[in-house]
Amino acid sequence: MNTLLSLSWRNIWRHPARSGVLLAAIMVGLCAGVVTVGTMNGLMRQRVDYLIESELTHAQIHHPEFLAEGHSWHSIPEHDRIISWLDGDPRVESHTSRTLSDGVLQSPVRASGVRIRGIDVESEVRTTTFHENLVEGEYLDTDVRNAVLMGTRLAEEHNLDLGNRIVLTFEDTDGRLASASFNIAGLFKSASADYDELNVLVRSDDFIRLLADRPVYHEIGVMLESEEVAESFVADFNSEFTGAEAQTWRELSPELSMLVELGGVMVFLITMIIMAALAFGILNTMLMALFERMREIGMLLSVGMSRPRVFSMIMLESVILTFTGAAVGIGLAWMSMTYLSRAGVNLEMFAEGMAEIGWDYMVYPLMSAREYVAVVTVVIVITLLASVYPALKAIRINPLEAARDH
Secondary structure, three states: OHHHHHHHHHHHHHOOHHHHHHHHHHHHHHHHHHHHHHHHHHHHHHHHHHHHHHOOOOEEEOOOOOHHHOOOOOOOOHHHHHHHHHHHHOOEEEEEEEEEEEEEEEEEOEEEEEEEEEOOHHHHHOOOOOHHHHHEEEOOOOOOOOEEEEEHHHHHHHOOOOOOOEEEEEOOOOOEEEEEEEEEEEEEOOOOOHHHEEEEEEEEEHHHHHHOOOOOOOOEEEEEHHHHHHHHHHHHHHHHOOOOOOEEHHHHHHHHHHHHHHHHHHHHHHHHHHHHHHHHHHHHHHHHHHHHHHHHHHHHHHHOOOHHHHHHHHHHHHHHHHHHHHHHHHHHHHHHHHHHHHHHHEHHHHHHHHOOOOOOOOEEEOHHHHHHHHHHHHHHHHHHHHHHHHHHHHHHOHHHHHHHHH
16 A cells, blocks of 8 residues: 555656646635625625515515405404514514505605505614615604605606605595605615515504594514524414414515525536536546556556556546645635635626615625535546546556557
8 A cells, every 4th residue: 555655645646737737726626616606695685685684574464355456454453463473472583664665656756566664763773784775865763744764766767865855646445535745754775676666664553544434454574593493383373263364485586495405406507517617627637647658558568567557547547636726725715715705706797787686786605504515525536537537548558558558
């Protein structure tokens, strides 16, 4: 074994340029794989975290028919009892009640269909981070009468600015049309252009006065101690209350849930494409090295070295190069990820297109320890598999033909 190790080490550094190319291929492949996986993870995680923290929350409670029909009279029954139950559940970090209705926004320029979201300012700020999307003006805790927040994109379409007045028309709980004027107190810009065009925010107290003669709430957003307890919380709530229905964020946004599930498949496919390119590069380099050493390997076979030992020598060279390249590559990958997780990957050139589908152009990659191990394992396995063919070809060399050809 010591002899094989010594021969393998010498063979590696007898052609430092060729060995350096192979090492570089392994290091770059590993680093690219880690950064790619990390960026995809960051993209998916950011989207999920943003929606949960700014809008969806871990779970929501509605009237059983509200999401399907959307009528303002489908309010949550036993609201006060539900709030007391939530306050007593240790899994619940915070919650906020919202009053919702579809309506029409009218300005001097045009009219647009919108979702009117009446929020309780104090509990909303405590539960979600949507207030951080405010880019101009004041939040709804302002003293402005009938204050409204709207997206910058919607404001631009209507040629509106802070202080301008709009009219919101909607259906009250008795099925009659109601209208009221609201004053623009602030403008927000979220990660989703569609959301900004379709939603306006008002104070729930202002909205309820126009909507009904009693407090009505159509949605309760619930932030839990962790995402993992969402399903058990929903199951317990639905067994406790019959007039209202709780759903997890995965049930509320099945397309996002499916995207998260597909994210793992996408990461795997991208990683395998990178690794396949790496494998062909390694195979090509190893075959070149083999053709240069035909005479040498033929002589070793002629003087009595067994074919299994020749195979082991070639594979040992690959093992040394692979583990050296993997060690350096994972170090570079870790440094790259450490930097990028703080600085982020700026995809501003795709910002407009990403905003259309609700993605942020600043991506902060992340990787778990298990994913690091998985990528390193894949690189090592792919490299060693790519070395098997040259090693097998080496043991089939005919010593006499090798000597005659060279």
